[in-house]
Amino acid sequence: MAAIALGQPGGRLADERESLREDLRTTGMVWEREIIRFFRTRARILSSFIQPVLFLFVLGYGMGSLVGATAGFDFKKFLFPGIVAMTVMSTAISSAISIVWDREFGFLREMLVAPVSRTALVSGKTLGGASIATVQGTIMLALAPLIGVHLTWLVVLQVIGIELLMAVALTAFGVFVASHIQRMEGFSVVMQLLLFPMLFLSGALFPLSGLPGWLTVLTRLNPLTYAVAPLRQVVFAAQHVPPIAAARFSAGVTLFGYTLPDSVNIGITCVFAAVFLALAVTGFGAAE
Amino acid sequence: MTGDPVRAGPGRPAWDPNDVTGPAARGRAAEGSGIAMTDTQTSLPGRLAAVPGGEAETAVRADALSKRYGDVTAVREVSFSIRRGEVFAFLGPNGAGKTTTVRMLCTLARPSAGRASVAGFDVARQPRAVRRRIGLVFQEQTLDDRLTAEQNLRFHAVLYHVPRAQVRQRIDRALELVALADRRHDLVSTFSGGMARRLEIARGMLHTPAVLFLDEPTVGLDPQTRALVWEDVLRMRREEQVTIFLTTHYMDEAEYADRLAIIDYGRIVATGTPDELKRQVGADTVELVTSDDAAAARRLAAAGFRVRSGEEHLVVFAEDGEGLVPGLIEAAGVRVRSVHVHRPTLDDVFLHYTGRQIRDEPAGRALPMMARARTARR
Numbered sequence: 001m002a003a004i005a006l007g008q009p010g011g012r013l014a015d016e017r018e019s020l021r022e023d024l025r026t027t028g029m030v031w032e033r034e035i036i037r038f039f040r041t042r043a044r045i046l047s048s049f050i051q052p053v054l055f056l057f058v059l060g061y062g063m064g065s066l067v068g069a070t071a072g073f074d075f076k077k078f079l080f081p082g083i084v085a086m087t088v089m090s091t092a093i094s095s096a097i098s099i100v101w102d103r104e105f106g107f108l109r110e111m112l113v114a115p116v117s118r119t120a121l122v123s124g125k126t127l128g129g130a131s132i133a134t135v136q137g138t139i140m141l142a143l144a145p146l147i148g149v150h151l152t153w154l155v156v157l158q159v160i161g162i163e164l165l166m167a168v169a170l171t172a173f174g175v176f177v178a179s180h181i182q183r184m185e186g187f188s189v190v191m192q193l194l195l196f197p198m199l200f201l202s203g204a205l206f207p208l209s210g211l212p213g214w215l216t217v218l219t220r221l222n223p224l225t226y227a228v229a230p231l232r233q234v235v236f237a238a239q240h241v242p243p244i245a246a247a248r249f250s251a252g253v254t255l256f257g258y259t260l261p262d263s264v265n266i267g268i269t270c271v272f273a274a275v276f277l278a279l280a281v282t283g284f285g286a287a288e
Numbered sequence: 289m290t291g292d293p294v295r296a297g298p299g300r301p302a303w304d305p306n307d308v309t310g311p312a313a314r315g316r317a318a319e320g321s322g323i324a325m326t327d328t329q330t331s332l333p334g335r336l337a338a339v340p341g342g343e344a345e346t347a348v349r350a351d352a353l354s355k356r357y358g359d360v361t362a363v364r365e366v367s368f369s370i371r372r373g374e375v376f377a378f379l380g381p382n383g384a385g386k387t388t389t390v391r392m393l394c395t396l397a398r399p400s401a402g403r404a405s406v407a408g409f410d411v412a413r414q415p416r417a418v419r420r421r422i423g424l425v426f427q428e429q430t431l432d433d434r435l436t437a438e439q440n441l442r443f444h445a446v447l448y449h450v451p452r453a454q455v456r457q458r459i460d461r462a463l464e465l466v467a468l469a470d471r472r473h474d475l476v477s478t479f480s481g482g483m484a485r486r487l488e489i490a491r492g493m494l495h496t497p498a499v500l501f502l503d504e505p506t507v508g509l510d511p512q513t514r515a516l517v518w519e520d521v522l523r524m525r526r527e528e529q530v531t532i533f534l535t536t537h538y539m540d541e542a543e544y545a546d547r548l549a550i551i552d553y554g555r556i557v558a559t560g561t562p563d564e565l566k567r568q569v570g571a572d573t574v575e576l577v578t579s580d581d582a583a584a585a586r587r588l589a590a591a592g593f594r595v596r597s598g599e600e601h602l603v604v605f606a607e608d609g610e611g612l613v614p615g616l617i618e619a620a621g622v623r624v625r626s627v628h629v630h631r632p633t634l635d636d637v638f639l640h641y642t643g644r645q646i647r648d649e650p651a652g653r654a655l656p657m658m659a660r661a662r663t664a665r666r
């Protein structure tokens with residue numbers, strides 16, 4: 001009979017360091033599983049591009065002709081960062097759906113009965129989904145030349161950073177929702193009810209200035225708003241945006257008449273990410 | 289009907305529609321064939337029984353363990369202990385409380401009353417210590433079928449803290465134990481139900497647990513596959529000295545356990561080795577049909593046999609029914625038309641203690657769920 005170590009030598013600290021190492025290893029393995037599964041479903045990779053690309057061209061050209069260009073800056077360019085955010089969002093959420101599948105196929109139990117912390121499991125799941133979402137969002141950047149959006153390496157790096165943060169918040173949010181849902185059908189209903197409003201009220205598809213009061217309140221309550229704004233500002237920073245265009249296609253979020261700087265937006269997104277992660281950890285396996 | 293030495297698996301829907309054997313092959317009669325692995329099973333208990341039953345030798349102990357769900361008492365004050373290296377079976381019909389007991393022992397459900405320890409650790413107070421020392425195979429499948437067999441095992445190895453340097457070797461060993469080494473890199477979605485089950489058993493052994501819990505490991509499998517699963521189980525006990533606690537509602541399987549407990553409506557109604565239990569139920573019975581039953585009965589009684597006259601035949605009770613047949617025929621003194629020797633089976637034991645036979649009622653809630661999940665393939 002091997003490997004039943006009853007009471008190991010070493011103090012409490014050594015135990016804690018050891019268990020942290022095991023937790024990290026678990027997180028890494030859960031992450032790896034997400035990645036393996038993602039690459040095994042090519043259809044999913046493709047399908048998660050279809051909707052954003054459709055939005056980009058249909059809205060971009062359709063609405064674009066209605067809105068018109070301001071000093072050479074058109075709606076497509078405004079829309080582009082929003083579409084990147086949309087890609088990240090839909091990929092992150094659909095990664096979180098896999099928890100419902102895991103429950104339905106029993107694999108969730110395999111994870112939940114193991115002598116590992118839920119935090120390690122949720123972190124792995126969230127980071128896995130967030131990595132995939134970030135990669136997908138970044139791939140969308142390849143469309144930039146078509147839209148006439150100019151990118152530098154620095155911008156790309158900044159975008160990746162913001163995407164990752166946003167993806168962590170959204171995947172954690174999805175994991176939290178998914179943990180409380182028993183059935184696949186339930187998840188799609190809840191997501192339809194949450195996902196589209198969140199997307200439409202985030203400023204991804206239209207500027208947040210000059211909205212009616214109630215709409216302004218709703219957009220400011222939306223966590224996604226604070227991730228979309230810095231993403232757009234970062235992209236805009238590399239474009240030539242004439243002042244009148246900047247006023248019309250405003251990228252920032254104003255709160256009580258004060259335009260939030262990127263650092264604050266990112267700070268708010270960090271807070272949301274932390275809150276959603278904490279919720280996801282407490283909720284994980286709740287319905288078991 | 290209790291005469292069959294081995295009873296068939298029910299004609300229930302298999303939980304894997306891809307399984308190689310169709311439902312037809314799973315019917316009533318395929319059965320006697322299925323399970324044949326007598327040598328290992330008879331030799332081992334003897335060896336282990338030689339060890340005195342001290343506390344250190346107790347792998348699992350339950351003391352008046354109970355579980356209530358609202359008004360339903362799923363498990364009522366069950367007590368038993370399992371020695372290290374034993375194969376212990378929990379035999380009972382659907383809804384008897386088998387899964388609930390397993391869940392309590394594996395720290396997945398909190399006992400409402402009573403205590404239990406596994407591998408020396410209290411299930412309520414030291415759940416993590418318990419979990420690290422057990423392997424668990426659920427009644428429902430819990431593999432990721434979009435990973436390969438090896439990836440599933442590797443995932444498990446990490447979750448159960450198998451040292452990095454040993455992972456590869458343990459995976460090799462586990463796959464070898466269930467004879468799936470050649471399917472290592474195949475996706476689990478390509479596996480038959482039986483293969484998936486055996487992979488799960490291998491996974492349960494990966495971290496060399498002290499106790500392996502198998503909840504209905506053979507439910508829904510065809511007889512050949514059930515036999516393979518049993519071979520795996522007995523091989524693991526033999527080669528890895530693991531203690532195995534398994535549940536089943538198949539009577540014939542319980543025979544392969546070293547000891548078993550019969551559970552019905554949440555209560556243990558009998559515990560012992562299969563032989564002990566059968567002995568408690570009573571002696572062999574020999575049924576005789578003769579040309580003149582009345583005369584035969586008188587003569588046999590006079591010759592000192594315990595005889596009872598039935599409607600259609602005589603019944604003689606004896607310790608060793610088969611050895612008695614020649615003597616009986618001679619003592620009867622009339623023409624004997626037929627002789628049927630009946631050894632008590634676990635069916636009789638169950639009947640004796642519960643007044644019912646184990647019904648092969650429609651499978652538990654788990655199966656429809658699995659069927660749904662399997663058809664709704666992504």
Ligand SMILES: Nc1ncnc2c1ncn2[C@@H]1O[C@H](COP(=O)(O)OP(=O)(O)O)[C@@H](O)[C@H]1O
Nearest residue numbers: 357360362381382383384385386387388389652
């Ligand atoms: N989570 C639960 N909530 C309520 N009742 C339950 C629960 N789990 C099991 N039961 C009930 O407890 C009894 C025993 O169930 P179970 O342990 O699953 O039986 P078995 O595994 O022997 O088929 C059944 O009557 C079942 O309905």
Ligand SMILES: [Mg+2]
Nearest residue numbers: 386387427652
């Ligand atoms: Mg059960």
